[in-house]
Amino acid sequence: MHVKSNVITVPVRGALALIDAAKAQGIAPEQLLSRAGIDCSLLNIPRARLSLKQFSRLYTCIIDTLEDEGLGLFDYPVRPGAIETLCRAGVTTSTFGECAQVIARGCNALLGGLKVDCITENGEIQIRFRERLRDHEKGLLVYEIVLLTIYAVMSWLAGQKLPLMSADFPCPPPRHQLELRTLLAATARFHQPCGALRFPAQTSTIHIIRNVHEIPRFIRRAPASFIEALLVGDSLASDVRRVLQQALPTLLSLPQVAEQLAVSPRTLHRKLEVGGTSFQQIKDILRYDMALHFLARESTPLKQIATSLGFSDQSTFQRAFAQWTGLSPGEYRKRTQQQTAG
Incomplete structure (x- = not known):
């Protein structure tokens, strides 16, 4: 299965913060969530994550409704543009x-x-x-x-x-x-x-390398483009994620990834810790992000998703996904597709 090189998801906490800001301005969240293709019940799952596309749609809906890039949080509106x-x-x-x-x-x-x-x-x-x-x-x-x-x-x-x-x-x-x-x-x-x-x-x-012709696409894709600028790049965590993704369905160990990055396992562990993350966290979020990507495709069987993500079998994948979200992969897919169809 083909996977985009930078499949990213966003913790549900980020969506809740946006919704709270909108509610403070008198906007009912139900319509925003519907337009963004987000099932309301997902917001009640503390460890749930949303696709970057869902999060971006929600952000754009709120800004368009308020006509305020500051989400109503400043002393006067930050007008679009x-x-x-x-x-x-x-x-x-x-x-x-x-x-x-x-x-x-x-x-x-x-x-x-x-x-x-x-x-x-x-x-x-x-x-x-x-x-x-x-x-x-x-x-x-x-x-x-x-x-x-x-x-x-x-x-x-x-x-x-x-x-x-x-x-x-x-x-x-x-x-x-x-x-x-x-x-x-x-x-x-x-x-x-x-x-x-x-x-x-x-x-x-450090040189500024962008030009005026690149700005419209960067702005049009916000906030996805903002998040990508912070998560996708030459940082060590991004390099670890890239090496892990390229090796799937084989699951590499920390020493194996360290060898490919030409650093010692101890150095890799320490630098990730200083950056506020860990090898296990990067691996879990990568597999979770990719699982959401595949579950958005109705035709991709759960067994094939499990194999592609390096799980030993479908039941192991289902247990891991339930730990991540509180839902089975099938239930998550059903809710997402019902919301999209609605």
Whole structure:
């Protein structure tokens, strides 16, 4: 069976956060979920994951309904076209050092309630996001959206996942902080004085490689394109995932993957741990992502899916899938297809 090289899914938590933001603006979630092809019952399964296509549809539906790329979370709407404007400003620069200054000025104009600055100090480049009014403090979701979006946009402009020293959040740590570390591939620091993206000084000379003709597709595919910019690239976790996927249906061990990546098993384990993930987690999510991809195809038998993902038999695959989602593969396929048909 043919599989796209970057099959990605999103934890249901991400959809719940978007839905909560929409509900706060008076939008009933049922219609949004229907348009996005998401079965409501999946949202009640804590470990469920959605396809990137489903998540992107939900995001687009909310933005289109609100006419606000800020999801109603800022002091005034961030009108559609704001992120595209940042991209168009970014492609006029030559290096990341110049781009960071331009992006910061653009954010300062577009993000109501936040004062955005780009400074260089102590051998690092910082893009800081500060509250203009301390009595209108913004929650974690605002900083997640802002920091991850800006980091994704700048990484896309540079054609690589930019090295990041840390992402700072002026909020308590959430339960999903390991997910943030995976997206950032850097330390996520909480209870900080302000929101910030902190880059090592040497990033200032990285070239901006994108051009204006590439922007429409990048924006049209958002937020899938943002997530891909953070997850698909030359990071170690992405390399491990790629090696594992290419070997399927053979399941490689950590030492075997380490050998292909020309590192020792101990080094691979340690570096993945520093990045907020593990070999087992990467393998599980890869197989889960691919299972959802195959289950969306009505004609693919469960036994064939199990074999393609390296499971010893269909029953083992079904047990693993039930642990991941709380549903059998057949029930998951049925609900997804009923929602799509509706």
